[in-house]
Amino acid sequence: MKDPVYKLIELTGTSTLSVEDAVNRAVKRAHKTVKNLRWFQVVDTRGAIAKGRVEHWQVTIKVGFSVDG
Amino acid sequence: MKDPVYKLIELTGTSTLSVEDAVNRAVKRAHKTVKNLRWFQVVDTRGAIAKGRVEHWQVTIKVGFSVDG
Amino acid sequence: MKDPVYKLIELTGTSTLSVEDAVNRAVKRAHKTVKNLRWFQVVDTRGAIAKGRVEHWQVTIKVGFSVDG
Amino acid sequence: MKDPVYKLIELTGTSTLSVEDAVNRAVKRAHKTVKNLRWFQVVDTRGAIAKGRVEHWQVTIKVGFSVDG
Amino acid sequence: MKDPVYKLIELTGTSTLSVEDAVNRAVKRAHKTVKNLRWFQVVDTRGAIAKGRVEHWQVTIKVGFSVDG
Amino acid sequence: MKDPVYKLIELTGTSTLSVEDAVNRAVKRAHKTVKNLRWFQVVDTRGAIAKGRVEHWQVTIKVGFSVDG
Amino acid sequence: MKDPVYKLIELTGTSTLSVEDAVNRAVKRAHKTVKNLRWFQVVDTRGAIAKGRVEHWQVTIKVGFSVDG
Amino acid sequence: MKDPVYKLIELTGTSTLSVEDAVNRAVKRAHKTVKNLRWFQVVDTRGAIAKGRVEHWQVTIKVGFSVDG
Amino acid sequence: MKDPVYKLIELTGTSTLSVEDAVNRAVKRAHKTVKNLRWFQVVDTRGAIAKGRVEHWQVTIKVGFSVDG
Amino acid sequence: MKDPVYKLIELTGTSTLSVEDAVNRAVKRAHKTVKNLRWFQVVDTRGAIAKGRVEHWQVTIKVGFSVDG
Amino acid sequence: MKDPVYKLIELTGTSTLSVEDAVNRAVKRAHKTVKNLRWFQVVDTRGAIAKGRVEHWQVTIKVGFSVDG
């Protein structure tokens, strides 16, 4: 397909470990329903705090994937 | 589910009454097809004018909901 | 007119009541001198405080109207 | 005081009713500890959703007040 | 429908020709699955370069369409 | 005039053809009433869609022109 | 007037001396045609360079003034 | 408390290890004086370089905590 | 202290003279209560106009200072 | 090279014809001194006006190219 | 040198491991040709996805270094 069209969806991944793990969980989840994921962009990094420590990293990403022409 | 993943969708609600009503209509509409809506963020507030008065409030929001791991 | 041109002007409406009323006052005022107002976009929401309460809502909008080709 | 200095603090007010009520609650709360509040600016409007309806409006504002020279 | 609700989806159209063609390809593709598209907004314009020339224009747009009340 | 002052006005040009044509129509229209236009900046690119095709390009620009000292 | 409406216009003042002088020249020029100017906001600071030195400061401001109810 | 008010403070955490560690140090420090921290948002990620390597990660966050009604 | 934590506060300094003087007044005022100020960032430059002249420069800055580990 | 590093440079291309031509001229010029250009992003679209018509399109882009590990 | 001048260059580092590693690779590469690097700022975090997993982290930074007076 010479001139592909991509769709972007927005997801928030969460993790108790790290920014990277939060992104990976979101990507892995998207992959369950969409097979041809190509790229992501981080749009927001937040988190929940409990007892004075980061409890969850919440990283919002846009994920792009090609759709058939 | 310890590390949930959320999806965000973008909607524009409209109302002849108020910003709050426009948001509520968008949320109510989303709830018809997605049951576990959690939060929203206002991203744009616009409107149509007719005869020198605000005819419609048009409020664009992102709505987040959890997806199964 | 097939390809209209629109002009945008920026106004700050104020109100002791609400965001919506502040926008409506700005639109009503613009309508006094410009008849074909079409749409508005909220660009800033501020306000004055007196005695620990919101005294005035100050909502800045852009208002668009068509100009003759 | 000819050249006053102001301090800005950031607050998130919440309300089950409206954007305006959320702002007013934040301002009222700030007034408990700071007496000379002057103005506010809305920086974010979000909310929580429960059972397909807006449960809480969450409006983040900056509030400015003069500090003694 | 007096107070319609709109959904916005984000797409990246690509073209070897121009910005306009890239947008048109994204709109045409969206039209395959969604019939009542109403408007778009350009959110990013990028491209791939090969041999010192623009190989592909990549234009990301948001496309809005009405959903049933 | 050694230290000129410029005024900026905001216009939305529309065109069925292209981004460039939309800008040109806005500039041409402004020139009817203001003779010394100097520069423009694109601030927003949107459009209307009908029957799955771009019906109108809507390009919002700021146009600067010198005013007499 | 209890709930005034303000209009904002955008101007670029230029000066060989300083940012402040560029703003002052823009304000002074606006005052020629509009008497009740109230406030300004700096939106852009640029300049022209000649022979390795700043030749002109170009400061773009928005100027607000009240319009009759 | 049905309609809580939150305060946000801005902190820059630093770490020789990682973005996450820098955030955690800022959160831990805030916890010394404020007990009910709830969430954070990353607003800037910078760092110092020495001898061609990242010496310190400097991550600026906003931290929100509830204040008594 | 190897991994310091900094706090940022937001202030608006005002001056009849210049941007620099407004910043200096805000910094001087902050120094009365916080001794280890390190840096500032300008976040907004505004001003009040009276009789067609800039009456006050109002410069909002964020000021960073280290807090004990 | 498994983990390439890219450099981005910023260029403004100009053209009497179109946005696309302005970008192409900037890319072609960069290609004279840098051979492995990969992508570009449009960051600003402006132009000069003469006699009520767009005289030059001025499109500022960032161009990325890989540098040897 | 009392009043140093710094130059900022923009780089995208990539890594299969983490955000931090991507930044470090970009800094290390810049250090090959520029010795006095001082600081960096993260301006964009993206990545490539393959087989439902993050394949590469792509972190764009600005790197500042002093240049001789």
Next chain:
Amino acid sequence: MKDPVYKLIELTGTSTLSVEDAVNRAVKRAHKTVKNLRWFQVVDTRGAIAKGRVEHWQVTIKVGFSVDG
């Protein structure tokens, strides 16, 4: 050259005196190696504080200059 191409570089000038002086020092330094500088844009204004006073103004600018066709 009818359709020139410009390059933009980013510099941070510093000064103990003023914003203007910091910009001038950056421009003067750039002029040592690039002769045809044309314009600049201020992108960030920061500073270092020592003993409760502004010690250095740090103004980041983009400087544009034409490159041969």
